[in-house]
Amino acid sequence: MNTIPRKQPGRPPTGNDQTVRQQLLAGARSLFAQRGYDAVSTRQVADAANVNPAMIHYYFGSKEGLYEAMLADTFTPLIERLTSVLASADDADALRNFFKLYMHTLGANPWMPPLILREVVAEGGRLRGWFIQQFASKGGGMLTKLIEREQAAGRIRADADPTLTALSMVSLAVFPFVAMPVTREVFGMRVKTDYLDRLIDHTERVFLQGVAP
Amino acid sequence: MNTIPRKQPGRPPTGNDQTVRQQLLAGARSLFAQRGYDAVSTRQVADAANVNPAMIHYYFGSKEGLYEAMLADTFTPLIERLTSVLASADDADALRNFFKLYMHTLGANPWMPPLILREVVAEGGRLRGWFIQQFASKGGGMLTKLIEREQAAGRIRADADPTLTALSMVSLAVFPFVAMPVTREVFGMRVKTDYLDRLIDHTERVFLQGVAP
DNA sequence: TATTTAATTAAACGTATGATTAAATTATGC
DNA sequence: GCATAATTTAATCATACGTTTAATTAAATA
Numbered sequence: 001m002n003t004i005p006r007k008q009p010g011r012p013p014t015g016n017d018q019t020v021r022q023q024l025l026a027g028a029r030s031l032f033a034q035r036g037y038d039a040v041s042t043r044q045v046a047d048a049a050n051v052n053p054a055m056i057h058y059y060f061g062s063k064e065g066l067y068e069a070m071l072a073d074t075f076t077p078l079i080e081r082l083t084s085v086l087a088s089a090d091d092a093d094a095l096r097n098f099f100k101l102y103m104h105t106l107g108a109n110p111w112m113p114p115l116i117l118r119e120v121v122a123e124g125g126r127l128r129g130w131f132i133q134q135f136a137s138k139g140g141g142m143l144t145k146l147i148e149r150e151q152a153a154g155r156i157r158a159d160a161d162p163t164l165t166a167l168s169m170v171s172l173a174v175f176p177f178v179a180m181p182v183t184r185e186v187f188g189m190r191v192k193t194d195y196l197d198r199l200i201d202h203t204e205r206v207f208l209q210g211v212a213p
Numbered sequence: 214m215n216t217i218p219r220k221q222p223g224r225p226p227t228g229n230d231q232t233v234r235q236q237l238l239a240g241a242r243s244l245f246a247q248r249g250y251d252a253v254s255t256r257q258v259a260d261a262a263n264v265n266p267a268m269i270h271y272y273f274g275s276k277e278g279l280y281e282a283m284l285a286d287t288f289t290p291l292i293e294r295l296t297s298v299l300a301s302a303d304d305a306d307a308l309r310n311f312f313k314l315y316m317h318t319l320g321a322n323p324w325m326p327p328l329i330l331r332e333v334v335a336e337g338g339r340l341r342g343w344f345i346q347q348f349a350s351k352g353g354g355m356l357t358k359l360i361e362r363e364q365a366a367g368r369i370r371a372d373a374d375p376t377l378t379a380l381s382m383v384s385l386a387v388f389p390f391v392a393m394p395v396t397r398e399v400f401g402m403r404v405k406t407d408y409l410d411r412l413i414d415h416t417e418r419v420f421l422q423g424v425a426p
Numbered sequence: 427t428a429t430t431t432a433a434t435t436a437a438a439c440g441t442a443t444g445a446t447t448a449a450a451t452t453a454t455g456c
Numbered sequence: 457g458c459a460t461a462a463t464t465t466a467a468t469c470a471t472a473c474g475t476t477t478a479a480t481t482a483a484a485t486a
Contacts, residue, residue, distance in 0.1 A: 175384035
């Protein structure tokens with residue numbers, strides 16, 4: 001017992017190129033999303049990444065540097081995929097495609113909802129401005145554009161307030177994932193693989209037709 | 214200048230009966246809701262309450278005791294009002310009444326949404342079980358009951374999945390307040406007094422009829 | 427009126443924990 | 457062979473936290 005798992009110092013044999021850096025980013029994403037910047041120590045991130053704490057400063061200069069790098073690494077590719085998919089979307093299916101892409105992304109990346117709550121919704125969030133510009137800015141936001149197009153095409157009532165409509169849309173699409181831990185408990189662990197698709201169908205239907213008979 | 218604002222020790226002249234205790238509860242509610250238990254120090258709560266840090270231990274025994282007292286003080290009266298109003302609600306207006314009461318409560322108490330996120334939604338939240346029992350338990354939950362009644366009365370499609378329907382309902386009613394800081398910025402501070410009523414109207418309409426023409 | 431009790435303050439206590447850095451060590455690339 | 461890149465261990469430095477103690481004053485009690 002007590003087979004000392006102490007690693008030896010010094011440059012490791014070749015093969016790990018950049019994996020330490022990426023392990024740190026992954027560990028940071030998971031921990032910071034769950035508990036927030038202040039509540040997570042550099043040691044904890046290093047442990048989660050199975051890496052020496054000093055490597056944080058070697059690769060990122062500081063805890064703050066690691067956090068910023070993690071945010072960029074997390075959100076830059078996401079927004080690129082969202083914009084490109086929506087730009088090439090067939091008009092008639094744009095709404096459905098938006099729900100699908102958005103909700104699948106949230107479902108597949110469990111660290112996203114809490115991270116969005118922290119950095120977009122919470123007071124002092126670092127991504128609020130950027131997010132609003134991407135999604136809701138007059139004329140330039142993805143959501144704004146989408147709803148205007150749908151109104152022009154007669155698929156959304158013309159007299160509906162576009163901002164309130166966008167709010168309802170985001171509420172229906174995002175909240176189930178924000179509340180996923182509760183949902184899971186309410187459903188009694190019956191949340192299986194096909195759940196996500198049923199949820200998306202249901203959501204699109206409520207958004208368009210409502211629940212009245 | 215520097216008019217030393219140092220207070221004198223000793224029992225204060227009569228009149229403040231129990232106000233220190235209540236100031237502490239109010240300060241704790243606001244700070245803990247915003248930043249969470251660990252991120253807020255006893256000194257900060259005492260400062261916010263304009264009270265000496267030692268009073269926390271005098272009245273509540275510990276930081277933990279203060280937090281528990283704050284939660285009880287916050288949620289007990291709330292759930293009582295919700296149940297009593299819903300029990301006496303006229304059937305035909307039950308749905309509307311629920312949206313109104315629920316959303317007005319969230320709108321009037323800005324510390325509620327973040328507190329619910331922390332203590333109900335987040336991993337390890339202390340109120341999760343209690344909340345689920347009150348709102349979503351099979352047979353006994355307010356929401357469950359409400360939706361079953363509405364389906365029986367033919368005001369909600371009978372083939373709609375009750376749990377998914379409840380999820381949509383809560384999403385529409387809660388998310389706008391969770392995201393209020395963002396909403397406010399998107400609306401450009403045009404969130405005025407009548408905003409809440411317009412939001413409630415819009416929400417009920419989307420829930421029942423959807424946004425399609 | 428004298429004495430005990432309740433409520434408050436200022437100050438200190440002990441300690442735990444955090445981010446960061448320094449020095450030693452080893453492999454790689456030239 | 458030699459400079460450099462990547463890693464480990466151990467130490468450093470700071471500070472911020474919950475809690476307690478002793479002094480102090482007004483109210484309550486007898």
